[in-house]
Amino acid sequence: MRALIGFALLSFSLAVPAAGQDVSLRGLGRFDGWRENALIGYGLVTGLAGSGDTRRSAVTRQALRNVLSRLGTTVSDDQISSRNVAVVMVIATLPASANVGDRIDATISSIGDARSLAGGTLLMTPMLGPDQRPYALAQGALVAGGYSFESELNQQQRNYPTTALLQGGATVETAVDAHILKPDGQLSFLLSDPGFETAQRIADAINNRFGIGSATAKSADEVKVRYAGDPAQLTTFLAQIEAISVRPDSAPRVVVNERTGTIVAGGDVQISSVAISQGDIKITIKAENIASQPGYFSGFASDVRSLVVTNTKLDVEEGVGDTVVRFPNTTVADLVQGLSRAHVNTRRMISILQAIKTAGALHADIIVQ
Structure with missing residues (x-):
């Protein structure tokens, strides 16, 4: 039986890892200045069927009085006793480039003691940016992903009904545009996965396309690009850069998740010659x-x-199923396949990989999630 296992492991160790593929620059990073912006607002949700904030929430009563006063109605604190209102926080993400009238999604979450936001309607809420300027207005009917019902000490709840989605319910009121071109006429391309070799390959590819001196790898995560053309043609220039394809240098990593028993590794992560003894007591x-x-x-x-x-x-x-196997110089992919043929489960594979790393035979970083 062990001879058959050794033969299976040997056959898997002869596998050849797949070669890397070229990737366009739009999949490797972004230009400095092209980023999304966070928006936040504070508002009221009405129309709740008795599942809103209680009278203990003084913030809700004050917010409702402020709204009614702006509409020309004056009420006292004692006259507000409805549980059909809830005070909420509204958050959204403003794209890097947006025009007046564009619609974006918003997420609404209760900050009071409301039981559910299902069936509610958000009143007009200004969405502020980090500079405290309003960039969008949110208003509309909410879509809650759960429910909560209670009657005579019996309660039924699904998911989290105190958070809801306002799909396309925020309207952009202030146009924004990303400023990519620096005053000195340079662009900065930022890599999502920093690497010196990848940055140099990107710079070489840009120089081959637009001429020597057009790009310089400043660091492992930034490539400087010089642009001396017409500013009106900047969009065309950026599109041509994003269409350039290079082969990124993949960092040797092994990602393991002990909770789910998942192992993800590159096909070319190398393992030196090692002997593994796996058994149970x-x-x-x-x-x-x-x-x-x-x-x-x-x-x-x-x-x-x-x-x-x-x-x-x-x-x-x-244990009666103890296994002792030897691996020559191989990859993590071949090792995992071989251990699977030896009926070693995933969680034990994770322990084996960690032990191989400690022994100095695994030439990659192990990231445990």
Whole structure:
């Protein structure tokens, strides 16, 4: 049986890892200045069927009074007792380039003691940027991904009904545009996965396309690009750069998730010659309590009690499916396939990979999630 396993492992160790592929620059990074912007707002949700904030929420009563006063209605604090209103926070993401009238999604979450936002409607809420300027207005009916019902101490809840989505319910009121071209006439291309070799390959590819001196690899995560053309043709120039394809240098990494038993590794992650011994030792401890009853005594004696005796039995059982295998210089992909043929489960594979890394035979970083 072990001979068959060794033959299977040897056959898998002869596998050839797949070669890297060229990737366009739009998939490797972004230009400095091209980024999304966070928006936040504070508003009210109405139309809730008794699942809104209670009277204990003074913030809700104050916000409702402010809204009614702007609409020409004056009410006192004692006159507000409805549970159909909830105070919420509204967040959204403004694209790097947006025009007036564009619609974006917004997420609404309760900050009071409301039980559910299902069926509610968000009143007009200004969406502010980091500079405290309003960039969008959010308003409309909410879509909650859950529900919560309660009656006579019985409650049924699904997901989180205190968070809802306002799809396309925020309208952009201030146009924004990314500023990519620096005053000195240079662009900065930022790599998503920094690497010196990848940055140099990007610079070489741009120089081959637009001429020597057009690009310089400044660091592992930034490539400087010089642009001396017409600013009106900048969009065309950027599109041509994003269409350039290079072969990125993949960092040797092994990502493991112990909770789900998942292993993800590049096909070319190398492992030096190593021997693996995988076996089980099963230890079982059994405790048995026995009560020793005293014999019969005539009359009653307060100092006579039962005696409880505990007997402990320890069993040690060695696994019958122990496996000892040897791997020549190979890759993580071949190792995992070989261990699968040896019926080693995923969680044990993770322990084996960590032990190989500790032994210095795994030439990659192990990232545990």
